[in-house]
Amino acid sequence: MSDTTVDLCILGAGAAGLVAAGTAAAAGVDTLVLEKGRQTGIKILIAGGGHCNLTHECSVNRMLEGYGAARPWLTPSMKRFSPKAVRRHFDRIGVPTYVGEWEKVWPVSRSAKDVRNALERDAIAAGAAIRTDAPARGVERTRRGFAITTPDGEVHCSRLLIATGGRSYPKTGTTGDGYGFARELGHSIVEPVPALVPLVVDAPWVRELSGVSLAAVRTRLVNTDDTVCVESHGPLLLTHKGLSGPAALDLGGAAARLAKRWVDIDWLPEVPLEAVRARLRDAHALGRTRIARVVAEWLPERLVIALLRDVGVPEERRAAELPVAERDALVRAIKATRLRVDGTLGFAKAEVTAGGVPLAEVDQDTMASSLVPGLWIAGEVLDYDGRLGGYNLQAAFCTGRAAARAIASA
Ligand SMILES: Cc1cc2nc3c(=O)[nH]c(=O)nc-3n(C[C@H](O)[C@H](O)[C@H](O)COP(=O)(O)OP(=O)(O)OC[C@H]3O[C@@H](n4cnc5c(N)ncnc54)[C@H](O)[C@@H]3O)c2cc1C
Missing domain, CATH: 3.50.50.60 (FAD/NAD(P)-binding domain)
Structure with missing residues (x-):
């Protein structure tokens, strides 16, 4: 010494x-x-x-x-x-x-x-x-x-x-x-x-899709007054606990500071909302083609099925038979799925x-x-x-x- x-x-x-x-x-x-x-x-x-x-x-x-x-x-x-x-x-x-x-x-x-x-x-x-x-x-x-x-x-x-x-x-x-x-x-x-940390979300369907990844989504962390606290744009990975990948990690620090918070996900940020709506409306002409197949041109099929289920649209719904209320719900799901954030994976994974x-x-x-x-x-x-x-x-x-x-x- x-x-x-x-x-x-x-x-x-x-x-x-x-x-x-x-x-x-x-x-x-x-x-x-x-x-x-x-x-x-x-x-x-x-x-x-x-x-x-x-x-x-x-x-x-x-x-x-x-x-x-x-x-x-x-x-x-x-x-x-x-x-x-x-x-x-x-x-x-x-x-x-x-x-x-x-x-x-x-x-x-x-x-x-x-x-x-x-x-x-x-x-x-x-x-x-x-x-x-x-x-x-x-x-x-x-x-x-x-x-x-x-x-x-x-x-x-x-x-x-x-x-x-x-x-x-x-x-x-x-x-x-x-x-x-x-x-x-x-x-x-x-x-x-903890910041730059994966999010834990309460939706079981997200956890069931563990392993599904998207190249680019837009995410927004919102608080109880619907104020956007932080947003991100980038790859997203669904995990057995919730959400990871850059578009989730970027929200982690703000999520850790809020008692109640939700994440809004735009699964298709490069296609404007009106274009999504128009595509689903025009899909009417595709007759018996399943609406799930139409949306799967944009998103992974497993995710599409989960989104349909989440908003109550039958998986087998034909494009020509999509009621306006179901179409609106599906557009909302594609452009702004809201998930409650239960927490983060903490310092160990931050x-x-x-x-x-x-x-x-x-x-x-x-x-x-x-x-x-x-x-x-x-x-x-x-x-x-x-x-x-x-x-x-x-x-x-x-x-x-x-x-x-x-x-x-x-
Ligand atoms: C898994 C992971 C991946 C990351 N990837 C990226 C990336 O790709 N790009 C990016 O920009 N950032 C990344 N980061 C973040 C980035 O590594 C840190 O923000 C950055 O290293 C911080 O630099 P720093 O010098 O402040 O602290 P650190 O790099 O953490 O250095 C602090 C040092 O102090 C030492 N120390 C602590 N206590 C004591 C003590 N009592 N006495 C003496 N020494 C002590 C530590 O051992 C450590 O070596 C990543 C972090 C993690 C955990």
């Missing part, structure tokens, strides 16, 4: 911590990163199913729309380290990227390990020291800065960056330690809830955490704590969460970078 003294100590070698370490060390700051896990960047390694969707291909302004209420706060750091700049950065550190479906940006190698390795290599090459298997157990303020307790002794530093992530996927080791550290130092915490250190307590340009001199906070431990598609790594990268730049010039 021996004590260490450094200028900057970063807690957490994840996306934010590694970018911050590379940036601060390159600017000449004596930097030590403490990582609780046996290796760095565990969440980077599992991101995007092991392929790592590291940002999104769009303008900064459009990207910012993906963070809800945190949008204004994230604007300065994201303008300075934009999705395009992130791609250039990865190109420079040996990870060329490409744009895939839904504007998601991936490493050309399709390897999350390449992303993690490049960030780690860059930080070490710049002069940062990284200790793995080195959990911070406690943080205290001292006369000259901070003392961090680790199993191998104390680390003393004049500047501290908390980049310990959220508490989703706790089996990876991210169990929300940063909230405790921030609290000990005087910050408040907005209650963390990709990110909503909640954390309130943004009002952290400077949006520098990530400096407005309560504690010498303290900076970056990444998912902060109270923002982005939608699916590279938004969360992008936010971790740009807040980590902003913190390091400010630390280097402090």
Whole structure:
């Protein structure tokens, strides 16, 4: 056991911590990163199913729309380290990227390990020291800065960056330690809830269709006053518990905060409601063709049968015999099926955490704590969460970078 003294100590070698370490060390700051896990960047390694969707291909302004209420706060750091700049950065550190479906940006190698390795290599090459298997157990303020307790002794530093992530996927080791550290130092915490998380719905017919997937639906989470809280557009997967896939995950954070909520699904967003109605009306000319077959030109047959049953249209109903009331019910089912959301699958299955250190307590340009001199906070431990598609790594990268730049010039 021996004590260490450094200028900057970063807690957490994840996306934010590694970018911050590379940036601060390159600017000449004596930097030590403490990582609780046996290796760095565990969440980077599992991101995007092991392929790592590291940002999104769009303008900064459009990207910012993906963070809800945190949008204004994230604007300065994201303008300075934009999705395009992130791609250039990865190109420079040996990870060329490409744009895939839904504007998601991936490493050309399709390897999350390449992303993690490049960030780690860059930080070490710049002069940062990284200790793995080195959990911070406690943080205290001292006369000259901070003392961090680790199993191998104390680390003393004049500047501290908390980049310990959220508490989703706790089996990876991210169990929300940063909230405790921030609290000990005087910050408040907005209650963390799981986000980008599958939804549990009460409709048995959805669970019976487990495994059915749709390439693109539109979803809306609505509350008791019918207010749309959040919406999404993308692939959807029906599961034995409810709904998964991007169009469901995007609603998870808002769903976790509401006591009563419903999801409205437009199964056919690319066909306007009037066109659906007209098609079903004109199907009259198809005579004895089953109406289920007509709708199955658009949607998977199993789903069509379930929708017909749900709205009380007999499965064998012929196109020429569809009463107006049944046609209207079917149009409504196709364009706006409403399902009650009973909950989410929780932190164990959540990709990110909503909640954390309130943004009002952290400077949006520098990530400096407005309560504690010498303290900076970056990444998912902060109270923002982005939608699916590279938004969360992008936010971790740009807040980590902003913190390091400010630390280097402090
Ligand atoms: C399954 C899954 C898939 C995902 N896929 C994507 C994706 O494709 N694209 C995307 O943009 N986002 C994705 N995300 C989200 C993204 O990984 C996170 O938002 C991002 O990694 C957050 O970065 P961070 O640096 O703030 O935290 P993290 O990357 O979680 O890093 C925090 C680090 O701090 C360490 N730590 C925690 N406590 C301590 C302590 N006491 N002492 C020392 N170290 C500590 C942790 O071990 C961890 O390494 C995914 C998440 C999951 C779970």
